[in-house]
Amino acid sequence: xxxxxxxxSRIMLLCALSMGLVPVAMAxxxxxxxxxxxxxxxxxxxxxxxxxVTMMAAQVDKEGNPKYLNxxxxxxxxxxxxxxxxxxxxxxxxxxxxxxxxxxxxxxxFISQSIVFPDKVKYNINNLEPIANWGADPAVLxxxxxSPFNSVKDVVEYARDNxxxxxxxxxxxxxxxxxxxxxxxxxxxxxxxxxxAGGGVKGLQFVLGSQTMAGWNNxxxxxxxxxxxxxxAVADLQRNDFLPDVPTLKESGLDVDxxxxxxxxxxxxxxxxxxxxxxxxxxVPAMFKDGKVVKKMKAGxxxxxxxxxxxxxxxxxxxxxYLTDLLKDLRK
Amino acid sequence: xxxxxxxxxxFTWANITILVLGTVGGLLLGATPGLSPTMAVALLIPxxxxxxxxxxxxxxxxxxxxxxxxxxxxxxxxNIPGAPANIATIMDGYPMAKQGKAVxxxxxxxxxxxxxxxxGVLLLIFFTPPxxxxxxxxxxxxxxxxxxxxxxxxxxxGGGSVVKGLIAGTAGLWLSTIGYNPVLGxxxxxxxxxxxxxxxxxxxxxGLFAIPxxxxxxxxxxxxxxxxxxAELHSHGVWQSFIYNIKRIRAxxxxxxSGxxxxxxxxxxxxxxxxxxYDQTLKMSKDPSSFGKGNPxxxxxxxxxxxxxxGPSLVPLxxxxxxxxxxxxxLLGGLLINGLFPGPDxxxxxxxxxxxxxxxxxxxxxxxxxxxLLIARYSGFVAHIPNHTMAAAVIVLxxxxxxxxxxxxxxxxxxxxLGVFMYYASRIGFxxxxxxxxxxxxxxxxxxxxxxxxxxxxxxxxxxxxxGISQIVIALCIVSITYSIYNERKVIIRRREEDAAS
Numbered sequence: 001x002x003x004x005x006x007x008x009s010r011i012m013l014l015c016a017l018s019m020g021l022v023p024v025a026m027a028x029x030x031x032x033x034x035x036x037x038x039x040x041x042x043x044x045x046x047x048x049x050x051x052x053v054t055m056m057a058a059q060v061d062k063e064g065n066p067k068y069l070n071x072x073x074x075x076x077x078x079x080x081x082x083x084x085x086x087x088x089x090x091x092x093x094x095x096x097x098x099x100x101x102x103x104x105x106x107x108x109x110f111i112s113q114s115i116v117f118p119d120k121v122k123y124n125i126n127n128l129e130p131i132a133n134w135g136a137d138p139a140v141l142x143x144x145x146x147s148p149f150n151s152v153k154d155v156v157e158y159a160r161d162n163x164x165x166x167x168x169x170x171x172x173x174x175x176x177x178x179x180x181x182x183x184x185x186x187x188x189x190x191x192x193x194x195x196x197a198g199g200g201v202k203g204l205q206f207v208l209g210s211q212t213m214a215g216w217n218n219x220x221x222x223x224x225x226x227x228x229x230x231x232x233a234v235a236d237l238q239r240n241d242f243l244p245d246v247p248t249l250k251e252s253g254l255d256v257d258x259x260x261x262x263x264x265x266x267x268x269x270x271x272x273x274x275x276x277x278x279x280x281x282x283x284v285p286a287m288f289k290d291g292k293v294v295k296k297m298k299a300g301x302x303x304x305x306x307x308x309x310x311x312x313x314x315x316x317x318x319x320x321x322y323l324t325d326l327l328k329d330l331r332k
Numbered sequence: 333x334x335x336x337x338x339x340x341x342x343f344t345w346a347n348i349t350i351l352v353l354g355t356v357g358g359l360l361l362g363a364t365p366g367l368s369p370t371m372a373v374a375l376l377i378p379x380x381x382x383x384x385x386x387x388x389x390x391x392x393x394x395x396x397x398x399x400x401x402x403x404x405x406x407x408x409x410x411n412i413p414g415a416p417a418n419i420a421t422i423m424d425g426y427p428m429a430k431q432g433k434a435v436x437x438x439x440x441x442x443x444x445x446x447x448x449x450x451x452g453v454l455l456l457i458f459f460t461p462p463x464x465x466x467x468x469x470x471x472x473x474x475x476x477x478x479x480x481x482x483x484x485x486x487x488x489x490g491g492g493s494v495v496k497g498l499i500a501g502t503a504g505l506w507l508s509t510i511g512y513n514p515v516l517g518x519x520x521x522x523x524x525x526x527x528x529x530x531x532x533x534x535x536x537x538x539g540l541f542a543i544p545x546x547x548x549x550x551x552x553x554x555x556x557x558x559x560x561x562x563a564e565l566h567s568h569g570v571w572q573s574f575i576y577n578i579k580r581i582r583a584x585x586x587x588x589x590s591g592x593x594x595x596x597x598x599x600x601x602x603x604x605x606x607x608x609x610y611d612q613t614l615k616m617s618k619d620p621s622s623f624g625k626g627n628p629x630x631x632x633x634x635x636x637x638x639x640x641x642x643g644p645s646l647v648p649l650x651x652x653x654x655x656x657x658x659x660x661x662x663l664l665g666g667l668l669i670n671g672l673f674p675g676p677d678x679x680x681x682x683x684x685x686x687x688x689x690x691x692x693x694x695x696x697x698x699x700x701x702x703x704x705l706l707i708a709r710y711s712g713f714v715a716h717i718p719n720h721t722m723a724a725a726v727i728v729l730x731x732x733x734x735x736x737x738x739x740x741x742x743x744x745x746x747x748x749x750l751g752v753f754m755y756y757a758s759r760i761g762f763x764x765x766x767x768x769x770x771x772x773x774x775x776x777x778x779x780x781x782x783x784x785x786x787x788x789x790x791x792x793x794x795x796x797x798x799x800g801i802s803q804i805v806i807a808l809c810i811v812s813i814t815y816s817i818y819n820e821r822k823v824i825i826r827r828r829e830e831d832a833a834s
Contacts, residue, residue, distance in 0.1 A: 041661075042374035048665040055381050077739045078374075079529075082512035086529040090740070120519060167787050173517050195786045196515055198779060201661070205598060205654045211471035212787060224653055224673040296381070299671030 029099055029276050030072045036266065037095070037103040039087025041080035045137070045200055045218055046264060049302050050104045051076050053134045056290045068287040074102070083172040084109055085121060092123040097271035099280065102131070107263040107316065112174040112323050125320050129272055130312035132284040133265035135297070136305035137218045138236040138258065139170075139180040140246070142229050144210050152233045152252035155214060159190035166192045169206035169215035171199055174327075177216035180235045180260035182326060184216075187254040218262065219243065220301045235260045242303060259322050263305070265312060281309035334679075335457050338687035342695050347390050351692060354394030355699040359707060361395070362402020365538050366733015368415035369399040369659045377665055385670035389689040392666045394696040396659055400639055401445040401700050405707065408437045408631070409714045410726060412542045416533055416772060417638040419765055420606035422541075423489070424623060424630030431626050434711050439573035440628050441635045442704030447577075448588045448636030449697040452643030455592055457690060460647050460679075463596050467648035467656065470597050472784035473796050477805035478597065479777040482604050482769065484812040485611040487820075489765045494820045497766045500757075504770020505777075507531050514775060515782040526742035533603075535734045535743040536750055536771050540764035542730040543751020549723040570705055580632050583613045587633040591640030596647055598654050603772055609637030615815055621823075643693065650674055650686065 036054060040046045054074035059067045066072075079087035088103065088110055095101035105128070114124035143149045149158065159166045170177030173196045181194045192214075197203035200218050207215040208228050222231050223242050233249045234240055236258045249256040266284060268277060287293070288306050297304050307315065341347065361372045372395050380388030403414025408425035421441065428437040455463065470478075486501035487494045510521040511530020522528055577584070587609040594605040613633035614623045623630050645656030646663070653674035655661035664674070670685070672678060678686045717725075734747040754764055788795030796802065 042370065042377075042665070044661075048668060051378060051665075052381075052669065055378065079738050079740070081529040082517055085512070085517075089528065117517075164789065173515075193786065193789065195783055197783065198514060201654060201664070205468070205652075206471070208652060208654070209468035209471055221653070224675065227675055228652070296669060300668040301673065 028070060029279055030070050032100055033072055034069065034074045034099070035101050036074050036076050037087050037091045037101070038076050038078050039080065039084035039091075039103070039106070040078070041199075042078050045220065045302070046104060046106060047076065047078060048300065049135055049264060049297065052296045052300065052302075053288050053293055055296075056287055056293055059287075059290070068283050068290075083113065083175060085113055085117075088113075088123045089121065092127055092269060095269045097269045097273075099268065099272050099276035102266050102268050102280075105130070105263075105265055105267045106175070107265075108179050108259060108319055108323055109175045109262075111316065111319050112179060112327055115320075115324055115327050116174055125316045127270040129268045129270055129277055130309055130316060131266045131268055131277070131280045132288065132309060133263055133307035133312050133315070134288045134304060135262075135264040135302055137176075137220050137262040137264070137303055138234050138240060139176050139216045139260045139262070140219045140222050140234045140243075141180075141184070141214060141232045141249075142204075142207050142217055142222050143214045143232060144207055145228050145230060146210070147213070147230065149214065149232065150230065152247075152249065152254065155232065156188045156190060156254070158213075159188065159192050163191045164193055166190075166214065167195055167212040168192050169195050169197045169203040169212040170217070171203050172196045176260040176262040177203065177218075179323070179326065180216045180256070183235070183256045183260060184249070184254065186326075187249070187256050216260075220303060223301050240303065242301070259319065259326070263307075263312075263315065265307070277309070334683065335687050335691055338684065339691050341386065341684070341688040342390070342692045346384075347387055347688075347692065350387055350391045351394045351696055351699055354391045355398045355696060356703055358395040358398025359402035359405070359700070359703055362399035362414050363405040364733060365406055365412045365414055365542060365729055366534055366736055367399070368403070368534060369396055369417070370662055371737065372396075372399045373659055373662045373666070377662065377669070380666055380669065385672065386685045386688045388670060389666060389672075389685065390692040392663055393689055393693045394699070396663065397449060397639070397642055397693060397696045398700050398703075400642060400659075401442060401449075401635070401704060404441045404445075404631075404635055405438065405711070408441060409434060409711055410722070411545050412726065412730075413537060416537055416603035416768070417606055417641075418634075419537070419603070419768060420610035420634035420637075421631055423610060423634070423765065424625070424627050425634075427624065427626035428628065428631065433568070433626065434714070435708055436568045436573060436628065437631055438708035438711055439568065439570060439705060440577050440631045442701055442708065443574060443577040444584060444587065444632040444636035445639040445704070446697055446701040447584055448591050448638070448640030449642055449700070450694065451588050452592055452595060452640040453690065453693045453697065454643070456643040456646055456650075456693075460651060463644060463647040464651040467596050467598055467654065468652070469801055472780040472787060473799060474801045474805065475597070476777060476780040476784055476796065477802050477809065478604075479773045479780065481805055481809045481812060482607065482773045483777070484809050484816070485607055486766045486769055487816045488611055488614060489607075489763065489769060493761060494816065496762050500762050500764075500766040501770040504767040504772075505774040506770075507536070507767070508771045508774025509778065513782070514779040515786070526745050528742070529738075529740075531746055531750075531771065532737060532743050533768070533772055534737045535747040537768055538730045538734050539747035539750035540754045540768055542726055543748060544755040544758050544764070546723045546727050546730070547752070547755045549719045549726075552719065576628070577632060580629055582616065583629040583632040584636050586612045586616065587636030588640045591637030592644045594637070595641035595644030595656055598648050598656050605641040606634040606638040607769060609633040611812075615812075620819065639697075650678055651676075 038047050038050050057069045058071050058073035060071055061067050091103045114121045149155050197206050200221055203215055204217050204221055206212045231246050233252050234246050235249050285306050361367045373392055403418040404421045407413040407418045407422035408429050411426040413419050413422050425437045487497050510527050590609040591605040610633050613629050614620050645660045648654040648656050649660045655664055672682050734744050785792050
């Protein structure tokens, strides 16, 4: 009888343990799939990188313990339109702040849009919470291989002699490329004609096909097309490892800083619980640093730049101040 | 002849398995409304993260090929194009199915897809350098005129009435302006928050074609076993189809040529390829009035065109990194993930991967033909599905397909609203094709016109009308409009004579 009771209580204990243990493990965030909105279409640079940096989210180590996000995957949902406005607007209006709905951000895009279109755009740095930054893609000034321009000086001289004649392409309005173009105009005291092409690759095509005389584009995309392009300058504070021979705009005599650099990262809606934000802020940068992610990003020619939540918060604020000043004449 | 060398790479067990799975899966995905080739390829990209570079490209290529052809299946059998590329196919494909010739229509569809697709890949293999240079010549001015040329086609898609076709086309053009200005970002005609992002083409496509179909089925439905008004199904031998199909050499040639040309033009894509080919075949036909009533030439031209587009759309992608179609844009991601940068290196340093991929496209065309013809054999079942079951299945697919495009409930509402509107419009003789065409072309026209204006500045007129390609396309537009007017006059005169005689 005693043995029976002992056996029974052992079984009960086992049951209790197993039942107790499972909820303990499940209560830990995240216990479900995380969705991440990408405000650009499939195939673009942001979408492509977002898929790579989140591919290891559900990874487990050799013992089967979750490595990053409790073994839960991050699923990318594309919501493109109007340079990101459609996706981000719907994100801040509809996403539940529970840590299961995240979005990819592009700076300066979303910040400059919130400054230029304060009525239309529902998002700004105050109703979004950064989690971590994965990449930084500086804008570069490119011209066709057959172009008479061989340096920034040539471009500035032409623009000075022919006001409002020099056409430059870029991905869209108020994105990094546009900011670079505005900064270039201001620093050189010229007026160029910026043509939003509707996507970075399309902007590149305008330069390759000589539809525009020059263009601002992503360093990563221009890097891949060097056999048909001349890359004249990079709009950053220092030269880039991918292109050590290309001077910065500052070196070329124009006072342009790194405000146009396209930062990409992950954010959550305001109101997401602090502990959830903390978990994400701890785990996501580690996920970005995963060997496989780094390898794929490098293979794709996508420069990585991992920043913590605090660093991104500071970067957002700094950009907000600078862009408000740069764009004050363009406010609608 | 480097491409011959790498054929052995395609015939490894792993790659053949991937090809077969990709083809069968692609045909099924393509046949699902809403799952366009672009979506299908995008969905598969994450799976390629853990695969060998060559195998992952083989899979994406097989799915691309098969989904483009598969989209015709639902078009022919239930009048709902699987993707924008298949709009032209259903103009004659569905009438054929109604006459009990569904099997023939599917046979022609897959045989023509094969002929067009195979030729397209051969062009990719042998003419990549000159075609790449051609692709770069298409700027905003050229694309503007090409989309205007597309708009001139609208009149011939009106389902008999040129005036109704034009009205529907104009409505479509207007619908395309809802949402954001594609270049300057201004918001227009956003009456409700559901329209904030504009009207998505896939939502419109499903709504305009599928919902009227569902409502018609429900309206005609009696209790018990009423089926669609299909005539008795003719059985048809595959060889018979082959011989007939090859004899329709004119439709096949027009389809293949127009598909190849449109494929190379970056940004035009398959949705125009089929329509341009269909229109040209109709205009060069001795009996244009038989189109839209089940003329096999319509299916042959449209399907050879949209598959011929696949190979050439990869030319600017592989050489310049510029995708020739929306699906090719997604494939670009697939290349980059494997460290394959478009450009000359692709054919030299990474030749083994690139040529294996291109060769697999050729093999994929053959597999698509084989499995497509197999599917055609079983298509008879669809004709025997009772009305109420069919209506329920289509509405489920329509809502699911629309929602999945960008996970938006607004799209579903827009889809349903357009569908109900189209149901009533179709009862007074309007057809959905010109409306969708207006919607698709309106966006391309507006974007390129605005960009051209920005680039040209004060010299807009000379910018748009100078340039060899622009002038050729302008000439085509004039011919197309003149023909439409001439033909309409002929029809009116004949009708008057008939009236006088009766």
